Amino acid sequence: MKAVGIPVAQELNSVITIAELGRLLQILTERGYELIGPTMRDGAIVYDQIETLDDLPAGWTDEQEPGRYRLHRRTDDALFGYAVSGQSWKKYLHPANIRLWSANRQNTAFHILNNEPVRRKRYAFIGVRSCDLSAIAVLDRVLLEDRQQDHIYAARRDEVFVVAVQCIHSVSTCFCASMGTGPQAKGGFDLALAEILEPGEHRFLIQVGSEAGREILLLLASRNATEEDERLAHAALTHAAVIQTRRIDTTDVRDVLLANFDHSHWDDVADRCLTCANCTLVCPTCFCTTVEDTIDISGNHAERWRRQDSCFALEFSYIHGGNVRSTAKSRYRQWMTHKLASWFDQFGSSGCVGCGRCITWCPVGIDITQELQAIRGKAENANP
Amino acid sequence: MQLIDPASVDVPMLPVPFTVRSLVRETYDTFTFSLEPLNRSNSQTFQPGQFSMLWAFGIGEIPVSISGNSADSSSLTYTVRSVGQVSKALVHLKPQESVGVRGPFGTAWPVKEACGKDVVLVAGGIGLAPLRSVIYHVLSNRDHYGRLIIIYGTRTPRDLLFRKELAQWAKQPRTNVLTTVDSSGLSWRGHVGVVTNLFRYAQLNPSNSLAMICGPEVMMRFAARELETRGLPSPAIYLSMERNMKCAIGFCGHCQWGPHFICKDGPVFPYNRIRALTEHHEL
Amino acid sequence: MQTLEHIISEHPFFVGLNASDLHLLAGCAKNVVFPPAGYILKEGEEANQFFLLRQGRVALEIFSPNRKPAVIETLGPGEIMGWSWLLHPYHWKFHARAIEQVRAIALDGKCLRKKCEENHDLGYELLKRFAKIIEHRLEATRLQLLDVYAAH
Numbered sequence: 001m002k003a004v005g006i007p008v009a010q011e012l013n014s015v016i017t018i019a020e021l022g023r024l025l026q027i028l029t030e031r032g033y034e035l036i037g038p039t040m041r042d043g044a045i046v047y048d049q050i051e052t053l054d055d056l057p058a059g060w061t062d063e064q065e066p067g068r069y070r071l072h073r074r075t076d077d078a079l080f081g082y083a084v085s086g087q088s089w090k091k092y093l094h095p096a097n098i099r100l101w102s103a104n105r106q107n108t109a110f111h112i113l114n115n116e117p118v119r120r121k122r123y124a125f126i127g128v129r130s131c132d133l134s135a136i137a138v139l140d141r142v143l144l145e146d147r148q149q150d151h152i153y154a155a156r157r158d159e160v161f162v163v164a165v166q167c168i169h170s171v172s173t174c175f176c177a178s179m180g181t182g183p184q185a186k187g188g189f190d191l192a193l194a195e196i197l198e199p200g201e202h203r204f205l206i207q208v209g210s211e212a213g214r215e216i217l218l219l220l221a222s223r224n225a226t227e228e229d230e231r232l233a234h235a236a237l238t239h240a241a242v243i244q245t246r247r248i249d250t251t252d253v254r255d256v257l258l259a260n261f262d263h264s265h266w267d268d269v270a271d272r273c274l275t276c277a278n279c280t281l282v283c284p285t286c287f288c289t290t291v292e293d294t295i296d297i298s299g300n301h302a303e304r305w306r307r308q309d310s311c312f313a314l315e316f317s318y319i320h321g322g323n324v325r326s327t328a329k330s331r332y333r334q335w336m337t338h339k340l341a342s343w344f345d346q347f348g349s350s351g352c353v354g355c356g357r358c359i360t361w362c363p364v365g366i367d368i369t370q371e372l373q374a375i376r377g378k379a380e381n382a383n384p
Numbered sequence: 385m386q387l388i389d390p391a392s393v394d395v396p397m398l399p400v401p402f403t404v405r406s407l408v409r410e411t412y413d414t415f416t417f418s419l420e421p422l423n424r425s426n427s428q429t430f431q432p433g434q435f436s437m438l439w440a441f442g443i444g445e446i447p448v449s450i451s452g453n454s455a456d457s458s459s460l461t462y463t464v465r466s467v468g469q470v471s472k473a474l475v476h477l478k479p480q481e482s483v484g485v486r487g488p489f490g491t492a493w494p495v496k497e498a499c500g501k502d503v504v505l506v507a508g509g510i511g512l513a514p515l516r517s518v519i520y521h522v523l524s525n526r527d528h529y530g531r532l533i534i535i536y537g538t539r540t541p542r543d544l545l546f547r548k549e550l551a552q553w554a555k556q557p558r559t560n561v562l563t564t565v566d567s568s569g570l571s572w573r574g575h576v577g578v579v580t581n582l583f584r585y586a587q588l589n590p591s592n593s594l595a596m597i598c599g600p601e602v603m604m605r606f607a608a609r610e611l612e613t614r615g616l617p618s619p620a621i622y623l624s625m626e627r628n629m630k631c632a633i634g635f636c637g638h639c640q641w642g643p644h645f646i647c648k649d650g651p652v653f654p655y656n657r658i659r660a661l662t663e664h665h666e667l
Numbered sequence: 668m669q670t671l672e673h674i675i676s677e678h679p680f681f682v683g684l685n686a687s688d689l690h691l692l693a694g695c696a697k698n699v700v701f702p703p704a705g706y707i708l709k710e711g712e713e714a715n716q717f718f719l720l721r722q723g724r725v726a727l728e729i730f731s732p733n734r735k736p737a738v739i740e741t742l743g744p745g746e747i748m749g750w751s752w753l754l755h756p757y758h759w760k761f762h763a764r765a766i767e768q769v770r771a772i773a774l775d776g777k778c779l780r781k782k783c784e785e786n787h788d789l790g791y792e793l794l795k796r797f798a799k800i801i802e803h804r805l806e807a808t809r810l811q812l813l814d815v816y817a818a819h
Contacts, residue, residue, distance in 0.1 A: 100397050103441070108481040109422065110441050112398055147648060148396060148633045261664055288637030291630045295442030302442035304397075309636070316638060319628050320600075321467070321819020330666035338640065345643035413818060467818045509816035539816035566811045568738045573766050576726065576741040578807045584745065600815035606806075 014206050014222035015229050018079075021193070021204055022053045024163070027219055028124040033161055036092055037126030038080075043071060045085045047092070050126065057082065064171035064356070066365030077202065080195050083171040084129055086361050088284030089136060092123055093156050094143070096308040100291070105300045124161040128189065130182030131174075131355040133164060135284035137188055141347045142287055152306075161212065164189035166205075168197070168236040170244050173356030175369055178247030181353045183240040191217065194233035205233040246356065246369045248340075249376070253350070256376055257341035261333070265374045270329035272364050277310035279358035279366075280335065285351050286310070311335055336368060396633045399439040399484025400426050404477045405459055410545050414510065415475040416451065416463040419483055428485075429457045431492035432517035433624060433652045436460065437632045439484030440473035447629045447647075448474075449514035450488060455524060460485065463513035463545065489632045491652045493518050494622055498594040502530040504586065504616075506607045508579055508599020509538050512545050514624055515598050523556055530593075532559040533586050537579030537603070540565050541572045562586060579603060580610040590615030596652075598624040605662045608655050618656035625650050625658070642667055671696045674772060678719055680747055680796055688789050691782060695775040701765040707748075708763045714751035715776045720744055723769035728762040739811070740804075741766065750797050752776025 016024075025035055029051070037050040040057040050056065062082040063070045074081050103110045128136075140157065143150040167183040176182030185192050190213035194205040205225055208214045225233075280286040290309035295302045309316060312331050317324035325331045343351035352368070359367045402419035409415055421427055430436075430450050439445040446468070452461025466475045477483065495518060503522055505515045515534075522529050534553060538544055544563065554561035562582040564575035575582060579599075588611075595611050597604045604623045611621050625646050630636040632647045639646040642661045644653070661667055672693035675681050681689065699718070701707050707718070707725060725748060726738045739761075742748050751759050753776070783790030 103484075105441055105482075108478075109403075110401055110482050110484070112401075143635065146634060148635070150635055151395065287635070289630070290636060290638070291445070293439075293442060293444045299442065309630075309638075311637065311640075317628055319626060324627065325666050327666060334640075334667075342640075342643040346645070465818065537816075539814070543816065564741075566814065566816065570726075570728065570736050570738065570764075572738060574741075575724070575743075576738040578810045580810075581807060585743065602810065602813060603815050606810060 013225040013230065014217060015196075015225045016204050016206050016220055016222045018053065018202055018204070020220045020222065021079075024191075024216065024220060025050075025052060025126070027216060028161060033122050033124035035124050035126055036089075038082075038085075040071070044069065045071065045082055047087045047089065047125075053079065056080075056127075061169060062171060064173045064360040066173065066359050066367050067362055068365075069360050076197050076199075078168065078195055078197055080127055080165045080167075080193070081169050081197075083167065083169060083174055084132065084355050084357060086282045086357060088282070088355075088357070089125055089128065089132055090139065090284055090287070092121070092125070093136070093160070094139060094150075094153055094287060094308075098152060098306050100304045100306050102301065102303040105302070110302075120155045120159060122159045122161075123156065124163065126163045127193075128162050128164045128185075129167055129355075130164070130185040131176045131179075131353045132284055133162070133185055133188040134176075134179075134181035134353040135355070136162075138285045138347070138349065138351060138353065139287060141349070142285075146347075161216075162189040162191075162209075164192040164209070166192060166194040166233065166237050167240040168195055170240045171356065171360070172245055173359040173367075174244050174354065175246040175248055175356055176354035177241045177244045179250065179350065179352060179354030183244075184237050189213070194236065196229060196232045196236070198232065203229075205229050246359075246367070248352070248354070248369050248372060250350070253372065254341040254344045257337050257372075260375050261337075263375050265371070266329050266333050268374070269332050269366060269371055270327065272366055273328045273332045274364060275312040275314070275328050275331055276363060277312040278361045278363065280310040280312060281308070282357040282361045283339075284355060284357070285339075285353065288316075311338070332366075336371060339368075340372065396486065397631065399437070399445070399486050401482050402426075402460065402485045404479050404481050404483065407477060407479065410463065411543055413467075413475075414463060414465045414543075414545060416461060416513075417474075417477060418452065418459045418461045419485065420459045421485075422482070427457050428460060428488060430454055430460070430488040430517075432495055432521055433493035433514060434488035434490045435514075435632075435651065436462070436485050436487035436489070437629070438462065438464075438470075438474060439486070440470050441482065441484070443473050444470040445484070445486075445630075446470045446474075447489075447626075447632060449624070449651075451513035451516045453520040453524075454517050455520070463510065463516075465510050486632065489647055491648075491650055493596050493624075493652055494594065494654075495521050498522075498596075499528045500530065500592075501620075502533060502589050502593040504533045504588065504593050504595040504611070505535065506579060506595060506597040506599070506604075506611075507534070507536045508603040508607075509543070510545070511597075511599030511603075511624070512536055512538075515596060516546065516549075518596060519553060523553070523559075526557065530558070531589075532556070533588070534559070534561045535579060535582045535586060536562070537564045537566070537582070537599075539567075541568050541574075560586060578606070580606055583610055583614060588614055588616070590617075593620060595621045596624075597621065601626070601662070608659075608662070612655075618659060619654050621655035622652055623655060623658065623662075624652050671698070671772060674721075675719070679745070680719070680800075684792060688786075688792065691786075691789065692774060692779070695778040695782070696772050697775075699771050699773045701769040701771070703765055703767045705765050706762060707765055707769065708759045708761075710759055710762050712759050714749065714757045714759045716773045717747060717749040717752055717776060719772040719774070720746050720748055721770045721772065724766045725769060726764050726766050728764060730762070740807075747797075747800055749776075750801065752780065753794070753797060 143153040164185040189209040192207040339351040401422040405418045407417040435449045451463040627639040634648045724743045727740045
């Protein structure tokens with residue numbers, strides 16, 4: 001059920017033990033949800049199928065800088081003691097590779113075959129951060145609430161059960177606080193967890209965000225949250241907010257960028273940008289795709305696939321024998337101006353949710369907050 | 385596997401099978417063909433200026449403006465120049481062969497706003513094709529419009545499209561047809577030079593005209609500026625823009641131009657809305 | 668029937684010139700007629716005139732050994748043709764052929780050059796006007812150079 005936000009103040013929060021959290025996963029599985037959550041693989045925390053709490057990266061944390069990502073052991077067993085990594089929930093909601101349809105040809109006529117392109121999925125996302133909740137809302141606006149609906153996105157989005165997690169840890173690339181998208185998750189979830197790491201009493205504050213969430217909570221053994229529980233949860237959240245050093249001054253970002261189309265700083269970025277497209281791959285709101293037509297060796301069976309694409313690809317803007325955006329400068333400018341400025345004209349909000357992934361995963365460490373600052377021409381970061 | 389009944393399909397990414405009714409060679413590399421739906425319940429209407437995504441089986445899809453008469457709902461007509469894989473496949477179609485059609489998409493030429501005014505059409509190269517549906521509309525509703533001025537430039541005399549029709553249109557009441565080529569041999573007795581050179585002969589009435597321009601982007605930019613210099617207000621000048629398109633429904637992101645998705649916010653735009661964009665490079 | 672001076676004074680190219688300058692120009696002007704397909708001027712010949720086209724169109728041609736002769740521009744009524752009389756070495760750069768019968772006013776270039784040397788104010792006024800025409804033609808030519816209608 002698509003999460004309907006219920007104002008936090010109206011609900012009394014509850015507290016559950018780790019064991020009950022384990023039961024939550026079990027209950028969701030029994031109800032036919034495919035659990036997707038954070039797990040460790042190849043030196044990173046990725047989003048993948050999980051079965052039990054054992055699959056979560058308990059006791060791990062991350063260190064992120066421009067162009068750098070490392071995992072380290074924590075001194076405690078926190079289940080969610082890390083920030084976001086290179087993958088986002090668009091991996092499941094907006095799949096990178098999907099067949100749209102196939103067709104057979106007989107003589108000169110062709111017939112489209114029904115390949116169930118919109119098979120419905122029942123995912124339960126475990127551990128969704130506030131920035132990613134905002135990102136999902138941004139994608140909803142683009143793919144569901146414009147003139148057309150993306151049926152593939154809708155089939156997955158409709159059934160998803162969202163278990164959000166309040167961040168207790170930020171990395172240096174996070175800037176959700178300045179974007180107004182976190183670190184507190186305030187809505188867009190069915191249930192939200194706040195991890196309380198008291199030694200000997202590792203527990204979770206649990207908030208209800210929808211009817212579906214309330215229904216599940218009633219099946220768990222819980223007690224009412226005390227003032228102490230709330231205080232500890234709030235302290236952890238505040239900590240995650242205050243340690244953020246990067247920020248974007250959101251005042252007039254749109255106007256500033258659209259007025260500085262020919263700013264000399266774009267040449268500066270162009271010297272560094274490899275147009276590798278990493279930023280668009282890790283960004284949770286980048287949605288561009290392409291279509292690929294294939295044909296089999298007999299020439300009688302054709303397929304159309306939709307694949308993820310990036311505006312950094314040279315041929316992205318190919319027309320009439322050439323590429324409109326042939327230079328790295330024009331492509332970087334397109335991405336950043338779209339994300340921070342044109343998105344307002346198109347969808348009524350920023351396309352950026354301050355997750356910082358583009359900064360961490362850029363191989364040359366380009367920092368969108370600094371690039372904006374350079375174009376604005378005044379110092380903004382507290383501790384760059 | 386189940387066959388989808390084409391009549392029941394309402395999914396915008398699925399091409400509807402159409403067959404070739406007729407094919408006419410316009411020039412050495414440009415063809416006009418008419419398509420009719422395999423299933424008659426799939427008849428489509430369109431507005432002048434709109435485009436379809438045409439799919440050549442297994443090869444690919446391209447956006448093509450509809451160049452036929454919008455009053456005729458029994459078929460869809462397109463004029464295609466063979467420049468790439470897909471267009472080459474389309475121009476080699478034979479009658480009865482199938483083509484996938486999606487659409488129609490996009491914003492239309494302002495034929496309503498032009499009522500009561502002189503209609504000034506400025507076409508460059510294959511840009512005459514998307515404007516032909518405006519010409520048909522004006523000529524079928526002649527009393528609703530003032531003068532019809534068709535200004536058309538192309539590369540050389542052998543690239544001229546719709547020659548017979550151009551001659552017929554020139555004979556219509558209150559209609560002026562001016563053509564030019566970028567260069568010619570000695571036997572050409574018409575104008576040689578850029579299309580903007582013809583504006584002086586059009587005797588424009590700038591306070592009561594509406595202009596529609598279609599052609600290569602640089603030509604459109606110069607034509608729009610020249611019309612403005614001659615007194616047409618920018619909200620009365622319309623351009624048909626073009627960018628790479630994959631989905632044509634605003635999701636793939638390829639056709640973005642500044643804040644606009646050309647597939648849904650365009651391709652037809654009033655000049656006052658886009659002037660600043662036309663003057664930026666690599667946008 | 669209008670006098671030459673009257674025709675010249677009404678032409679947009681000469682608007683703004685004072686009466687004595689106009690009178691001077693009229694003194695260097697005469698009516699000319701060219702038959703269809705006739706050459707008005709030829710590449711390489713001495714450039715002694717410029718023309719105010721009044722009726723009929725002119726094709727500017729270029730010939731090169733390995734290509735068919737090409738028309739690179741046509742000029743029509745109201746337009747000015749020829750500025751090579753202004754600048755050394757005073758030779759035409761193109762052929763100009765009348766497509767149909769052409770009526771024009773021809774202004775004596777040699778005579779005008781002499782007058783411009785004597786009267787720099789007049790010279791400046793004429794040069795300003797020619798510069799505008801050349802700019803316009805250059806812009807148009809550059810567009811033609813882009814060959815925007817070519818297949819890629």
